[in-house]
Amino acid sequence: MSPTTTASPPSTGRTGDRIFSGLSKGAGIALLAIMAAIAVFLTARAVVAIRANEGNFLTTFEWNANADPPVFGIAVLLFGTVASSLIAMLLAVPVAVGIALFISHYAPRRLATPIGYVVDLLAAVPSIIYGLWGALFLVPRLTGLYEWLDQFFGWTGVLSYDGSPARSLMTVGILLAIMILPIITSVTREVFLQTPKANEEAALALGATRWEVVRMAVLPFGRSGVISASMLGLGRALGETMAVATVLSPAFLINLSLLESGGATFAQNIASQFKEAGSMGRDALIASGLVLFLLTLVVNGAARLIIARHKEYSGAAA
Amino acid sequence: MAKRIDVNGLNAYYGGHKAIEDITLHVEPRSVTAFIGPSGCGKSTFLRTLNRMHEVTPGGRVEGEVLLDNENLYGPGVDPVQVRRTVGMVFQRPNPFPTMSIYDNVLAGVRLNGIRYSRSQLDDLVEKNLRGANLWKEVKDRLHKPGAGLSGGQQQRLCLARATAVEPDVLLMDEPCSALDPISTLAIEDLIDQMKSRYTIVIVTHNMQQAARVSERTAFFNLAGVGQPGRLIEVDATDKIFSNPSEKATEDYISGRFG
Ligand SMILES: Nc1ncnc2c1ncn2[C@@H]1O[C@H](COP(=O)(O)OP(=O)(O)O)[C@@H](O)[C@H]1O
Numbered sequence: 018m019s020p021t022t023t024a025s026p027p028s029t030g031r032t033g034d035r036i037f038s039g040l041s042k043g044a045g046i047a048l049l050a051i052m053a054a055i056a057v058f059l060t061a062r063a064v065v066a067i068r069a070n071e072g073n074f075l076t077t078f079e080w081n082a083n084a085d086p087p088v089f090g091i092a093v094l095l096f097g098t099v100a101s102s103l104i105a106m107l108l109a110v111p112v113a114v115g116i117a118l119f120i121s122h123y124a125p126r127r128l129a130t131p132i133g134y135v136v137d138l139l140a141a142v143p144s145i146i147y148g149l150w151g152a153l154f155l156v157p158r159l160t161g162l163y164e165w166l167d168q169f170f171g172w173t174g175v176l177s178y179d180g181s182p183a184r185s186l187m188t189v190g191i192l193l194a195i196m197i198l199p200i201i202t203s204v205t206r207e208v209f210l211q212t213p214k215a216n217e218e219a220a221l222a223l224g225a226t227r228w229e230v231v232r233m234a235v236l237p238f239g240r241s242g243v244i245s246a247s248m249l250g251l252g253r254a255l256g257e258t259m260a261v262a263t264v265l266s267p268a269f270l271i272n273l274s275l276l277e278s279g280g281a282t283f284a285q286n287i288a289s290q291f292k293e294a295g296s297m298g299r300d301a302l303i304a305s306g307l308v309l310f311l312l313t314l315v316v317n318g319a320a321r322l323i324i325a326r327h328k329e330y331s332g333a334a335a
Numbered sequence: 336m337a338k339r340i341d342v343n344g345l346n347a348y349y350g351g352h353k354a355i356e357d358i359t360l361h362v363e364p365r366s367v368t369a370f371i372g373p374s375g376c377g378k379s380t381f382l383r384t385l386n387r388m389h390e391v392t393p394g395g396r397v398e399g400e401v402l403l404d405n406e407n408l409y410g411p412g413v414d415p416v417q418v419r420r421t422v423g424m425v426f427q428r429p430n431p432f433p434t435m436s437i438y439d440n441v442l443a444g445v446r447l448n449g450i451r452y453s454r455s456q457l458d459d460l461v462e463k464n465l466r467g468a469n470l471w472k473e474v475k476d477r478l479h480k481p482g483a484g485l486s487g488g489q490q491q492r493l494c495l496a497r498a499t500a501v502e503p504d505v506l507l508m509d510e511p512c513s514a515l516d517p518i519s520t521l522a523i524e525d526l527i528d529q530m531k532s533r534y535t536i537v538i539v540t541h542n543m544q545q546a547a548r549v550s551e552r553t554a555f556f557n558l559a560g561v562g563q564p565g566r567l568i569e570v571d572a573t574d575k576i577f578s579n580p581s582e583k584a585t586e587d588y589i590s591g592r593f594g
Pocket residue numbers: 349352354372373374375376377378379380381392565
């Protein structure tokens with residue numbers, strides 16, 4: 018080594034640096050440009066459709082975008098999407114947290130590892146398979162459950178049932194719950210496994226039972242992770258297309274009785290209408306797709322807000 | 336309140352590995368006993384057998400008996416959870432719950448007991464134990480801020496307050512100052528001095544000056560060789576151990592003439 022160690026490094030390194038930084042800058046700019054182009058294209062098409070719309074885009078309960086003049090509104094889609102995704106979340110999150118806790122803190126290792134594998138495997142099943150399974154296996158078997166629900170909770174209206182085939186938003190919700198269960202479970206499990214040993218020991222040394230350790234140390238530590246995992250699942254449920262289209266008996270209406278067949282979701286509606294749609298019909302579907310995109314953004318933003326509010330107390334501060 | 340500890344013929348294992356062997360030791364109530372010895376000789380392991388934390392480690396197993404005022408902690412039907420409520424523990428690294436405020440950290444153990452307290456009773460408990468840990472003045476204006484925001488020494492005193500809040504009979508400390516600066520260390524040592532009138536205290540330390548400063552009795556542990564179990568070599572009044580130990584191994588270790 019010469020004493021002039023502060024001299025510039027060999028020029029080949031410099032050139033490599035320059036090429037790499039040029040490439041990555043270029044890739045970044047290209048990505049932004051492509052995204053901007055997509056956004057401009059979609060928004061322009063959507064605006065065309067919304068301008069031509071004779072109905073109210075938000076409150077009209079029908080979808081006749083190919084008619085002249087076109088009449089369409091997203092109310093039914095918004096209801097179907099939100100209702101089925103909420104059902105999915107309500108069913109999946111508690112179960113997923115339970116399985117994740119079992120794998121991470123209760124099961125002996127020789128049981129925990131295979132269960133973990135199975136859960137990860139389930140996450141890899143294509144959604145059309147879930148759809149076929151839902152339509153062929155789940156639908157016929159749910160009528161009995163729905164009749165039972167109707168008997169005891171029919172008075173609520175939401176859980177009344179007319180005996181129609183169980184191709185309803187509730188069935189979609191149940192199927193979506195099964196579909197998003199693996200991803201939520203596997204992310205939460207990872208988070209729970211990262212609970213600092215020191216905190217679990219602190220709880221144990223205070224005389225906590227296993228469940229109290231979970232409540233004092235594991236769940237609070239994993240809280241933001243559970244929220245993120247749930248949002249990941251919700252994102253999938255909101256946008257799920259094939260499985261919903263296979264199971265749901267499409268009817269463009271809002272039926273507050275969630276057990277009865279009929280309803281529509283954004284993604285399912287796009288998938289089932291796109292092929293037969295004319296130019297105006299496609300633009301209308303694009304407009305509805307943009308709303309779905311906004312919905313996902315809002316959900317993610319809300320999740321970030323919740324996580325940020327608890328940042329001060331996050332495990333990361335330790 | 337403070338109880339005496341009698342350990343008879345205790346062995347502890349990690350799976351097939353015997354970590355400590357045949358330990359017999361008696362600890363008087365309202366006293367401070369220090370455990371010293373080279374690292375790996377089983378001080379932490381032994382300490383954790385005194386509140387049944389050892390068996391939390393996978394493969395952890397204990398033989399022999401530990402009597403707390405003549406009741407065997409390892410007797411049939413004894414609930415380890417109950418044992419840990421009577422024998423408190425402070426760890427090497429401060430470990431306040433990061434998701435809890437200072438206030439809630441102090442009460443973490445209290446809330447496990449299932450007894451319902453009024454708001455003012457809880458406030459009193461928090462103040463009393465934080466005062467007991469010489470931490471009250473420093474944190475009284477930020478009780479509802481996260482405990483993780485405190486300095487290391489403050490966090491360790493918070494952990495002490497958390498441990499004392501459940502009114503244990505015995506307090507175990509595993510090198511409680513090894514992660515702290517000298518000033519925080521002195522603060523903890525002062526605290527141990529104040530607390531020995533109320534608890535039976537056992538402290539592991541690698542710092543012999545500390546053992547000499549805080550303890551009345553000192554137990555020296557050693558191991559015959561790598562892979563061998565640790566043993567209790569001798570236990571005696573601290574000034575005797577540091578001035579005129581009975582065993583050659585103790586003298587070698589004290590005087591620094593050690594492998
Ligand atoms: N979790 C563990 N699993 C297996 N062996 C361990 C574990 N913890 C400690 N040991 C072993 O037990 C012996 C005593 O360790 P320890 O009690 O930590 O000693 P000390 O606290 O005196 O340094 C060492 O040989 C160590 O390797």
